[in-house]
Amino acid sequence: xxxxxxxxxxxxxxxxxxxxxxxxxxxxxxxxxxxxxxxxxxxxxxxxxxxxxxxxxxxxxxxxxxxxxxxxxxxxxxxxxxxxxxxxxxxxxxxxxxxxxxxxxxxxxxxxxxxxxxxxxxxxxxxxxxxxxxxxxxxxxxxxxxxxxxxxxxxxxxxxxxxxxxxxxxxxxxxxxxxxxxxxxxxxxxxxxxxxxxxxxxxxxxxxxxxxxxxxxxxxxxxxxxxxxxxxxxxxxxxxxxxxxxxxxxxxxxxxxxxxxxxxxxxxxxxxxxxxxxxxxxxxxxxxxxxxxxxxxxxxxxxxxxxxxxxxxxxxxxxxxxxxxxxxxxxxx
Numbered sequence: 001x002x003x004x005x006x007x008x009x010x011x012x013x014x015x016x017x018x019x020x021x022x023x024x025x026x027x028x029x030x031x032x033x034x035x036x037x038x039x040x041x042x043x044x045x046x047x048x049x050x051x052x053x054x055x056x057x058x059x060x061x062x063x064x065x066x067x068x069x070x071x072x073x074x075x076x077x078x079x080x081x082x083x084x085x086x087x088x089x090x091x092x093x094x095x096x097x098x099x100x101x102x103x104x105x106x107x108x109x110x111x112x113x114x115x116x117x118x119x120x121x122x123x124x125x126x127x128x129x130x131x132x133x134x135x136x137x138x139x140x141x142x143x144x145x146x147x148x149x150x151x152x153x154x155x156x157x158x159x160x161x162x163x164x165x166x167x168x169x170x171x172x173x174x175x176x177x178x179x180x181x182x183x184x185x186x187x188x189x190x191x192x193x194x195x196x197x198x199x200x201x202x203x204x205x206x207x208x209x210x211x212x213x214x215x216x217x218x219x220x221x222x223x224x225x226x227x228x229x230x231x232x233x234x235x236x237x238x239x240x241x242x243x244x245x246x247x248x249x250x251x252x253x254x255x256x257x258x259x260x261x262x263x264x265x266x267x268x269x270x271x272x273x274x275x276x277x278x279x280x281x282x283x284x285x286x287x288x289x290x291x292x293x294x295x296x297x298x299x300x301x302x303x304x305x306x307x308x309x310x311x312x313x314x315x316x317x318x319x320x321x322x323x324x325x326x327x328x329x330x331x332x333x
Contacts, residue, residue: 005060006199008052013045015081019052019074023064028073036080041088042310046081047210051202053078054217058144059198082218089215089303096302100283103231103298107238107305118312119243122250129333131254132192133325134315135185136201137209141216142185143198146171148216149233155226159285163277167237170274184263191257194330204326208314212307219300227286227293231300234283237274244268 008024011017015036018029039046055061056069068074090096097103114120122131146168153164173179186196195201219229244267251260287294318325324333 005062005064006055006197006202008061008064009048009203011045012048013039013043015039015045015077016048016052017045019049019077022074023052023061023068026065026068028071029077031077033080036077036084039081039084041084042207042211044207046084047207047214050078050081050085050214050217051210053081054214054221055199057217057221058147085211085214085218089306090299092306093299093302097298098295100231100287100294100297100301103301104234104238104279107235107301110242116312117243117246118315119246119250121316123246123253126250126254128192128254128256129330130319131250131256131260132194132330132333135189135192135260136194136326136330137205137311137315139185139189139194139196139201140199140205140209141213143182143196145181145185148213148220149229151220152226152229152233155223156282156286157289160230160282160289161285163281163285164233167274167277167282181263181266184259184266187259188256188263191260193332201326204328204330206314206325206327208307208311212311215303215307225296225300227290227296228300228303230278230282230286230293231297231302232304233300234278234297235301235304237278241268241275 008020011020014031018031021027022029036046052061053074056064056074060066060069118134122134149164149171150168153161153168156164169175171181173181173183177183189196216229216232219225219232244264247264248261248268251257251264283297286297315325324330
């Protein structure tokens, strides 16, 4: 029996409202074409609309026909939203690195000043309610961890494909269901007294978080953006181990529980190995096969850093003002 998908959420504007209504009614989305051109590419409406449309390619939604995944009217709207989002990304990165070395060199050195690091803040002064918010936000990706990156596998060959599969094999538990990283994150959520149901916190997730997940789906669903997806994946693997080490400290300091610690401890070890594989074999192999993709790989890395910085600024800004980083505080916080 097919597992039940998450519940649809209410729209946050004309475009996301049109998607929600279309999925509920079975009809086409009703919206003004000009609304896409006028929409804030970083805003709640556009980012939620994209997220809902992308989710049709993952687990879908409770009560929504699986056939809507390939509905031509929904795909037409998705393409228009993607174009708006991608243009905004490129506009924010006019001086994006053109080479892999230029893109990744800053990420390979631990900064002396970690004051802007969200994981450092959580490790040194974070409170339990903040860890719970952070986990609720990140659950939109971690409960489908590695799924968007798996789309690149059939688009690779040789060294790049072999190394990518090796890394993904680890991400998916190396043959053990209880070690799938998404399962480990669900266990973390249990320790933090959060609901581990897939998609549970979508309604609370603000646009800066949705954008980070949408970026993976955007790159993953387009063969033309395979280089950017590899750049995104490499950026995540390169930066994961140091951040995970700090989050282990944060979970331990706040008494979050053994499963909460274990998720990040697993990433400290695994991603240190994955970093070498992805840089030397996935990227190296892809560039050996398709050297023209170097600028795309660099762009994928730069776009990832851009959106992660935007999310960190959103979270940090909310907490500094003494308010929730979610659209609505978690119950009990």
